[in-house]
Structures are given as C-alpha cells and as structure tokens.
Amino acid sequence: MSKGQVEDRKRKYDDVETAIPNKLKKDKKDKKDKKDKKDKKRKKDKKEKKDKKEKKEKKDKSNKKSKDLDDLKAENVDEQSSVTQSSVEAAPVQENGYVQSEKLSHVSQSEVDEFYRENEVSVEDPSKLSLRPLLSFSHISLSPEIQDEISKFPKPTPIQAVSWPYLLSGKDVVGVAETGSGKTFAFGVPAIHNLMNAGSEKKGIQVLVISPTRELASQIYDNLILITKKAGVHCCCVYGGVPKDEQRAQLKKAQVVVATPGRLLDLIDEGSARLSNVSYLVLDEADRMLEKGFEEDIKRIIGSTKATGRQTLMFTATWPKEVRELASTFMNSPVKISIGNRDELSANKRITQIVEVVEPFKKERKLLELLKKYQSGARKNEKVLIFALYKKEASRVERNLQYNGYKVAAIHGDLSQQQRTQALGEFKSGVSNLLLATDVAARGLDIPNVKTVINLTFPLTVEDYVHRIGRTGRAGQTGTAHTLFTEQEKHLAGALVNVLNGAGQPVPEELKKFGTHTKKKEHSAYGAFYKDIDTTKKAKKITFD
Numbered sequence: 301m302s303k304g305q306v307e308d309r310k311r312k313y314d315d316v317e318t319a320i321p322n323k324l325k326k327d328k329k330d331k332k333d334k335k336d337k338k339d340k341k342r343k344k345d346k347k348e349k350k351d352k353k354e355k356k357e358k359k360d361k362s363n364k365k366s367k368d369l370d371d372l373k374a375e376n377v378d379e380q381s382s383v384t385q386s387s388v389e390a391a392p393v394q395e396n397g398y399v400q401s402e403k404l405s406h407v408s409q410s411e412v413d414e415f416y417r418e419n420e421v422s423v424e425d426p427s428k429l430s431l432r433p434l435l436s437f438s439h440i441s442l443s444p445e446i447q448d449e450i451s452k453f454p455k456p457t458p459i460q461a462v463s464w465p466y467l468l469s470g471k472d473v474v475g476v477a478e479t480g481s482g483k484t485f486a487f488g489v490p491a492i493h494n495l496m497n498a499g500s501e502k503k504g505i506q507v508l509v510i511s512p513t514r515e516l517a518s519q520i521y522d523n524l525i526l527i528t529k530k531a532g533v534h535c536c537c538v539y540g541g542v543p544k545d546e547q548r549a550q551l552k553k554a555q556v557v558v559a560t561p562g563r564l565l566d567l568i569d570e571g572s573a574r575l576s577n578v579s580y581l582v583l584d585e586a587d588r589m590l591e592k593g594f595e596e597d598i599k600r601i602i603g604s605t606k607a608t609g610r611q612t613l614m615f616t617a618t619w620p621k622e623v624r625e626l627a628s629t630f631m632n633s634p635v636k637i638s639i640g641n642r643d644e645l646s647a648n649k650r651i652t653q654i655v656e657v658v659e660p661f662k663k664e665r666k667l668l669e670l671l672k673k674y675q676s677g678a679r680k681n682e683k684v685l686i687f688a689l690y691k692k693e694a695s696r697v698e699r700n701l702q703y704n705g706y707k708v709a710a711i712h713g714d715l716s717q718q719q720r721t722q723a724l725g726e727f728k729s730g731v732s733n734l735l736l737a738t739d740v741a742a743r744g745l746d747i748p749n750v751k752t753v754i755n756l757t758f759p760l761t762v763e764d765y766v767h768r769i770g771r772t773g774r775a776g777q778t779g780t781a782h783t784l785f786t787e788q789e790k791h792l793a794g795a796l797v798n799v800l801n802g803a804g805q806p807v808p809e810e811l812k813k814f815g816t817h818t819k820k821k822e823h824s825a826y827g828a829f830y831k832d833i834d835t836t837k838k839a840k841k842i843t844f845d
C-alpha cells in the first residue's frame with residue numbers, strides 16, 4: 301500500500317466518524333475523557349504506591365546495615381577506646397561475613413608491623429586479603445560463650461591472632477607455629493564460632509578434627525568441650541582401644557567430632573559416622589598425618605567429607621617440604637601462616653637444649669645420673685618426661701627405674717588404652733612425677749609444668765625431636781631438654797646442629813665431629829625425590845577409593 305493510499309483510507313475513516321450525530325459524539329467524547337482521566341489516575345496511584353514501597357525498602361535496608369554496623373561497633377569498642385565515629389575507616393567485609401572491627405581498623409599500621417616483626421610472622425595468601433592480626437580479644441566479636449572461655453587468657457597467641465580472621469573468612473589455612481603456642485584454640489575457636497553462626501543443629505557432623513594419637517584426640521576434645529558445652533553444640537571423641545557402643549551413640553548427636561583415623565574409618569565403614577556434611581576439616585599434627593601409614597587413611601576420610609565448600613586446615617609445629625605437595629592436593633588456595641621463621645625446622649627458643657654424645661651401652665646409667673640432677677633438692681618434685689624409641693626398650697627401662705626406687709608411669713603401644721590413660725592422668729595430676737614414653741607422647745600433649753624432657757634414645761627424625769622437647773616450655777614457660785646422642789644416630793647430627801644453632805643453643809664438639817651434612821628427609825612414600833612446591837596453587841582433583 302502506497303503512502304497516498306494510506307492517507308486516503310485515513311481520510312475515509314475520519315469521514316465515517318464525522319457522520320455520527322453530534323450529541324452522541326459529545327457523549328462518547330465525555331465518556332472517553334472520563335475513562336482516560338480514570339486510567340491516568342489509576343496509573344499515577346500505582347506508580348506512587350510502587351515508588352513509596354521502593355523507598356521504604358531502601359530505607360529499611362540502609363537502617364539494617366547501619367544497625368548491624370552499630371551493633372558491631374558497640375561490641376568492639378571498649379571503655380578505653382578513644383575512637384570517634386567520624387574517624388571510622390571502612391571495614392573490609394569478607395566472604396564468610398568476617399568484618400574487621402572498628403577498633404582493629406584504628407590500630408596504627410606501625411603497631412601491626414611491629415607485631416609481625418616481633419613474632420616473625422609470615423603470611424602467604426594467594427587471594428591477597430591482607431587481613432590484620434587480632435592484637436587483643438577485643439578486636440573481634442565472638443559469641444559470649446566463646447568469649448567467656450578464652451578471656452581467661454590475656455590475649456590471643458600469635459598463631460591465633462593471625463589465623464582467626466582468615467578462618468572466619470572461610471579460607472583454607474596451613475598454620476605452622478612452635479610447640480605449645482595455642483594451636484588447638486587457633487583452629488577450635490573459629491570452628492565453633494562458624495557453627496554457631498550457621499545455626500545448623502540438624503546437619504549432623506560438620507566439624508571434624510583428626511589427630512594421630514588417642515591421647516592427643518582426647519586432649520583436643522577436652523579443650524573443645526569447654527566451649528561447645530556452653531554453646532549448646534554437641535562434641536564427641538572417637539579413638540581406638542575402647543568399646544564402640546558409646547561412640548556410636550555419641551556420633552548420632554554430634555556436630556563436632558575429634559577422632560583418630562583408624563577408629564573413625566571403622567565407624568564410617570559400618571555406617572555409624574556420616575561425614576558428608578563436614579565443612580570444616582582439621583588435620584592436627586598435619587605433617588604426621590600425611591606420612592605413610594596415615595596417608596591412605598586420610599585420603600579415605602577426606603573422600604567421605606563434603607567435596608565442595610569444605611574448609612580444610614592443617615596445623616603443626618613442623619612442616620617439612622616433602623609433605624607440602626600432598627597437603628596442597630586436599631586444599632583450596634590455602635593461606636600459609638607461619639610464626640617464627642618456620643621454613644627451617646626450628647625449636648621453641650625458651651627450651652634450653654643440652655646434647656651429650658655418649659656410648660650406647662652407657663645410656664641407662666647416664667639416665668640415673670640425670671634423674672638425680674633434675675629431681676633432687678629443690679627440684680625434687682619437678683616433672684620429668686623420658687623418651688625411649690621402642691616399646692621393648694620402654695618396658696625394660698621402666699622395670700629398671702622401678703628397681704632403682706623410682707615411681708614411674710609409662711605410655712607405650714604395648715599397654716592397654718586404660719593403662720595409658722591412667723599413666724597420663726597420674727603424670728598430669730602429679731601423682732607421679734616421672735613419665736616414660738615412646739613417640740606416642742611426642743606430639744601435641746599439653747602436660748602442665750613438665751620442667752625437663754630427657755631423650756634416652758634419639759627419635760627417628762629431627763622433626764620428632766622438636767615435638768618431643770616441645771612437651772616442655774609451653775605457653776610462654778621455660779624448660780630443659782637433655783638429649784643422649786650416640787653414633788648410631790650420626791646421620792641426623794647435621795640436622796640437629798641446625799636446630800641447635802637456630803635456637804641459639806651450644807653445639808657440643810663431639811656432635812660436630814659427626815659432620816654437619818644434612819641428609820634430605822625422605823618421605824616414607826616418595827623417598828628423597830620430592831620437589832619444592834608451590835602450596836598456593838589450586839587443588840587438583842583426586843579420586844578416592
């Protein structure tokens with residue numbers, strides 16, 4: 301149709317229109333005007349209503365935001381704070397809802413730098429969040445139940461100060477800090493805080509902590525229960541050597557589980573432990589857990605937990621390079637936090653280390669001399685922990701000590717769990733002041749007031765040496781480690797010299813004579829052929845059996 305034809309038709313139509321009587325036309329027009337007016341009003345009302353609603357929603361939202369911020373500010377600003385509202389800096393908000401407190405935002409950068417320097421803190425964070433350490437408990441708003449428990453301490457330890465913001469932000473963390481530096485609460489407090497915030501009672505087991513020994517699992521449980529009890533969170537502990545029934549019953553209610561690998565796998569296999577909701581997984585003494593012997597168990601356990609959205613944590617005092625690659629396969633761009641230059645194997649500097657090179661056959665006589673030295677006069681009641689290497693050796697030395705009139709408790713693998721628990725209890729409580737142990741007690745055990753550790757036989761690795769001597773000098777105290785070293789361990793002399801040098805301890809000439817060559821530590825699975833790896837890379841997919 302041409303433009304002209306369109307115009308014609310339009311005109312014709314207009315003509316028809318004009319053929320309608322005027323009155324009718326007018327009525328129709330009035331009606332139409334009225335209707336238009338009504339429509340317009342209805343549209344206007346509707347728009348006004350919509351605008352009003354949007355405005356109200358916006359206002360509510362902004363009120364809530366500022367209320368949340370105010371609440372947070374109120375919780376974090378203590379009486380002495382001289383911070384004014386107008387000087388408040390923007391607080392970074394992290395993925396999991398972690399908000400840096402106003403008080404922490406106002407700590408000067410030089411104070412933060414000083415903290416990093418003094419504690420030799422190193423943070424490798426692939427996502428470059430640069431979260432500030434919590435220099436005081438008032439720098440964080442935790443629930444009253446948690447606050448109540450930790451406020452018995454003066455301030456967070458360095459590993460707690462640095463790791464909490466990352467853990468509360470949902471990050472995977474490798475935390476390496478000296479023995480006795482509060483790593484249990486470093487991973488424990490954020491675990492319970494996150495659980496309480498999620499308000500998820502019905503989801504079953506959500507936090508899982510794996511530990512290499514029954515005694516350590518039980519100790520971690522004793523620490524966590526202090527918080528979980530008050531917080532109304534159900535925590536249980538499962539380990540071997542005791543009946544399963546009670547553990548099965550506890551698992552049905554538990555949200556937090558502390559476990560040793562063997563018993564946990566038994567309970568998984570029989571269907572009593574379901575880990576598919578575990579979203580916070582901790583390997584304590586992580587390097588030990590990744591060694592051969594545990595490695596396969598750990599793979600199976602991790603394979604039973606939540607595949608995505610799981611936070612994985614590894615904490616330890618020693619982090620040898622040969623386990624780092626394996627660790628990274630279980631983690632997602634972990635933040636690596638180390639306190640006190642721990643790239644080199646190093647011991648707690650508050651422990652006085654004495655190393656004596658002796659003939660192997662003279663060791664047990666020497667032990668009796670040392671006990672006279674460390675448990676006589678004013679030191680009569682001081683606690684001494686003796687380490688042997690083998691179960692048989694421990695049994696023999698135990699009998700020998702008893703023969704010489706010593707009341708000695710013992711922990712080693714040949715004893716029943718009940719005997720082990722009783723021995724540890726007696727030593728902890730001071731019923732006996734002498735404990736003889738194998739490396740089952742080397743890691744993690746927090747026994748109050750152990751003044752002296754004696755290494756009757758040197759352990760198989762220098763990492764174990766660092767853990768053993770770390771049973772003294774805990775939580776800021778001092779202690780002594782006296783080690784008898786024989787030619788049979790000469791392949792470890794170089795590594796031991798490094799540890800002594802690193803802690804500013806004297807190195808005996810007889811030890812230097814063995815040479816300072818350090819044998820590369822062999823991973824029990826990969827031998828010495830491990831490579832230095834980048835722990836910051838993304839986890840690669842692993843298929844578990």
Ligand SMILES: Nc1ncnc2c1ncn2[C@@H]1O[C@H](COP(=O)(O)OP(=O)(O)OP(=O)(O)O)[C@@H](O)[C@H]1O
Nearest residue numbers: 453455456457479480481482483484617744746775
């Ligand atoms: N903020 C704190 N201030 C002072 N002491 C603390 C603090 N947090 C924890 N502790 C105490 O420090 C001691 C050692 O803590 P913990 O057993 O967690 O050490 P660790 O770093 O795990 O040691 P290890 O490497 O031997 O396993 C415990 O008695 C614990 O109660």
